[in-house]
Amino acid sequence: MSQYSQLEKALKYHFGYDNFRPGQREIVEDALSNRDLLIIMPTGGGKSLCFQLPALIKKGLTVVVSPLIALMQDQVEALRKNGVAATFLNSSLNSYQTRSREQYILQGKVKLLYVAPERLVSDRFLPFLDLIHHQVGISAFAIDEAHCVSEWGHDFRPEYRQLILLRKRYADVPTWAFTATATDRVRNDIIQQLGLQNPSIHIASFNRQNLYYEVRPKKKNAYAELLELIRDSEGSGIIYCLTRKKVDEITFKLQHDQVSALPYHAGLTDEERTQNQTRFIRDDVRVMVATIAFGMGINKPDVRFVIHFDIPRNLESYYQESGRAGRDGEASRCTLFFSYADVKIIEFLINQKSEPQEQLIAKQQLRQMIDYAEGTDCRRTIQLSYFGERFLGNCDNCDNCRYPKPVQDWTVEAMKFLSCVARCKEKFGMGHIIDVLRGAKTQKIAQYEHDKLSTYGIGKDKSVEEWRMLGRSLLHQGLIEQSTDGYAVLKLNALSWEVMRRQRTVSIPVTVTQKLTWKEDNAKTVEAEMLLQRLRSLRKQLADEQSVPPYVIFADSTLKLMAQVKPQTKDAFSRLSGVGSHKLNQYGDKFIAEIRAYCQEHNAQEPKLNPTSSLTSVSATALQTLLLYQQGLSVSEIAEKRNLRPTTIFSHLCDLIEKNQPIDINHLVPLEKQQKILQVLEILGDIALTPIKEYLGDNYSFEEIRLVRSQWRKKSHKS
Numbered sequence: 001m002s003q004y005s006q007l008e009k010a011l012k013y014h015f016g017y018d019n020f021r022p023g024q025r026e027i028v029e030d031a032l033s034n035r036d037l038l039i040i041m042p043t044g045g046g047k048s049l050c051f052q053l054p055a056l057i058k059k060g061l062t063v064v065v066s067p068l069i070a071l072m073q074d075q076v077e078a079l080r081k082n083g084v085a086a087t088f089l090n091s092s093l094n095s096y097q098t099r100s101r102e103q104y105i106l107q108g109k110v111k112l113l114y115v116a117p118e119r120l121v122s123d124r125f126l127p128f129l130d131l132i133h134h135q136v137g138i139s140a141f142a143i144d145e146a147h148c149v150s151e152w153g154h155d156f157r158p159e160y161r162q163l164i165l166l167r168k169r170y171a172d173v174p175t176w177a178f179t180a181t182a183t184d185r186v187r188n189d190i191i192q193q194l195g196l197q198n199p200s201i202h203i204a205s206f207n208r209q210n211l212y213y214e215v216r217p218k219k220k221n222a223y224a225e226l227l228e229l230i231r232d233s234e235g236s237g238i239i240y241c242l243t244r245k246k247v248d249e250i251t252f253k254l255q256h257d258q259v260s261a262l263p264y265h266a267g268l269t270d271e272e273r274t275q276n277q278t279r280f281i282r283d284d285v286r287v288m289v290a291t292i293a294f295g296m297g298i299n300k301p302d303v304r305f306v307i308h309f310d311i312p313r314n315l316e317s318y319y320q321e322s323g324r325a326g327r328d329g330e331a332s333r334c335t336l337f338f339s340y341a342d343v344k345i346i347e348f349l350i351n352q353k354s355e356p357q358e359q360l361i362a363k364q365q366l367r368q369m370i371d372y373a374e375g376t377d378c379r380r381t382i383q384l385s386y387f388g389e390r391f392l393g394n395c396d397n398c399d400n401c402r403y404p405k406p407v408q409d410w411t412v413e414a415m416k417f418l419s420c421v422a423r424c425k426e427k428f429g430m431g432h433i434i435d436v437l438r439g440a441k442t443q444k445i446a447q448y449e450h451d452k453l454s455t456y457g458i459g460k461d462k463s464v465e466e467w468r469m470l471g472r473s474l475l476h477q478g479l480i481e482q483s484t485d486g487y488a489v490l491k492l493n494a495l496s497w498e499v500m501r502r503q504r505t506v507s508i509p510v511t512v513t514q515k516l517t518w519k520e521d522n523a524k525t526v527e528a529e530m531l532l533q534r535l536r537s538l539r540k541q542l543a544d545e546q547s548v549p550p551y552v553i554f555a556d557s558t559l560k561l562m563a564q565v566k567p568q569t570k571d572a573f574s575r576l577s578g579v580g581s582h583k584l585n586q587y588g589d590k591f592i593a594e595i596r597a598y599c600q601e602h603n604a605q606e607p608k609l610n611p612t613s614s615l616t617s618v619s620a621t622a623l624q625t626l627l628l629y630q631q632g633l634s635v636s637e638i639a640e641k642r643n644l645r646p647t648t649i650f651s652h653l654c655d656l657i658e659k660n661q662p663i664d665i666n667h668l669v670p671l672e673k674q675q676k677i678l679q680v681l682e683i684l685g686d687i688a689l690t691p692i693k694e695y696l697g698d699n700y701s702f703e704e705i706r707l708v709r710s711q712w713r714k715k716s717h718k719s
Helices: 007-015 024-032 049-057 069-081 095-106 125-135 158-169 184-194 222-232 244-256 270-281 315-322 340-351 356-374 379-386 411-423 430-437 443-447 464-476 494-500 526-546 556-565 570-574 581-602 620-630 635-642 646-658 671-684 689-696 702-718
Strands: 037-040 061-065 086-089 112-115 138-143 175-179 200-203 211-217 236-240 261-264 287-290 303-308 332-338 407-409 507-509
Touching (some): 007 049, 007 581, 037 184, 049 061, 069 086, 069 112, 069 270, 095 125, 125 138, 138 158, 158 184, 211 356, 211 379, 222 244, 315 332, 332 356, 464 507, 526 581, 620 635
Parallel strands (some): 037 200, 061 138, 211 332
Antiparallel strands (some): 407 507
């Protein structure tokens, strides 16, 4: 059997999945062809599997370079629970443990070895590596967090630069470099510094579709809103604050309000930080309140919410930190509280930098972060454009797309604003212009005698926040400009003068006070929720007995499938996503017994699913749609119940049809229409929807065509 034909079998056996995520198979195939690799894949994209699976198939030992002890220990533990022969060598081991593991490695009993970069290239370790290469064989070096090799990266580590020794010493061994984010400059630096030879480069999309992004104004009652947000959310979460003082303050308040929370910052001892981090990972505490020092190397996939109580310094940091939510692919929430008071604190810190160029770059990055916070476009569009990725349209999973702000005519106010900029001779920033408009009595206004201008005090009817909202909107629309030399001075352009001459109107989106409600994507029936809590309790009990995090036993997504499908035999249990051969044998009987007990107590029945179809490729959210559809709910009723768009529900139904689940579409598409669509598909083939619709005419909807095409695809694959 060739190594390529083993891929799906090995994927299911070791990790419990029938299908690869987008891009994974291509990466694994390149790894198996002994090529050097450079993989840029965001957190939660399945990066680790891209080197773990080839390591299990290839002969010899794969050496994984990981910079953090806690991360490598968590990953090794998770691999062992999947029946994978993995180990690590680091400073946490005593001499006996180290020698014992080295013997196992030389006996060929280990497939994956995790080691820190400084140990790997040390004078003591290199001879041992030579011995491994000679006796067992080194199949590859997998360099995790590869951006650490570049001084242009956001986490440069000098010890990574020494890894070039591996290419010089073991020229025949491929090197695989993995990172979650890297600019073009960092990518080129990784290739050069690691000596990658004609690497296969894979850049995955940075779009984390399961994350809901929102920005909320940070008002006086911000803590009360934060508390409500936590109480309304499920699962564990991280709250990021700018300073240690704020971390301690928020932690104290949450604990006082009966929220299980712990702090994490540089002011704690190493032992305290490690203890708090371990309690969070093992679900002994629900919320971690932290500075940005927390998160690097945290292998906790089931974080359900990340809240930035203070604005981050740049978009890249925000993407990384918010991206620690929902790494298991389940619906999660990312909230940013924004205020200009926080901006002033960051500006003060930036001004403490000694290098003018560093100040300039930091101020430009902060301005991009402010644009994101105040922007009215899709949050994803703004984020992805920062990484050079285009995203067009409505994502339906951010506040700006779900709750678009109403547009109002603010032409008169815009004329006042621009006129004030002109009368201040285009030498001041937005804050000063607003002070003049509102008739403030500041030292700067008195110094420049701006209290004598005709625009002084003509904007008292609007608040500072409203004027700032207008100013940002004028910038976004290109009706005014801002200097980019580090000082945010407002400048007029040709469009500005058109507004002041009444040749152009100005409409802006206006924020209205509303309570944004949050409904988790995979809404659950009461019955499934009751069983899910029992399964979580069982998982926590097993995890505590084995001193591992609960997600190592089974992921949240797998527990949700158990609660929805209620498998009561080992065969049915084995078809769940995330249930591999090793976990089936180790935990199957215990979870099946819990499910059977629940079903007997509540007279609950297994749902009607296709028994010949594996559920490993059916997502929990699509399965929830199936269960509601089988209860007789219409597409619009399911969409309303689940707080999703009808088009998303149609996508679920199409996916379920193609995965051989029982979906009757006869009441959604009349039989005569089905026959006509099938005829056109036989003529045109499996092509995009638009040409098919153009051929059929306006009497046929895209949804009808999609459903019939899915039925046609299923039959075509069978024949």
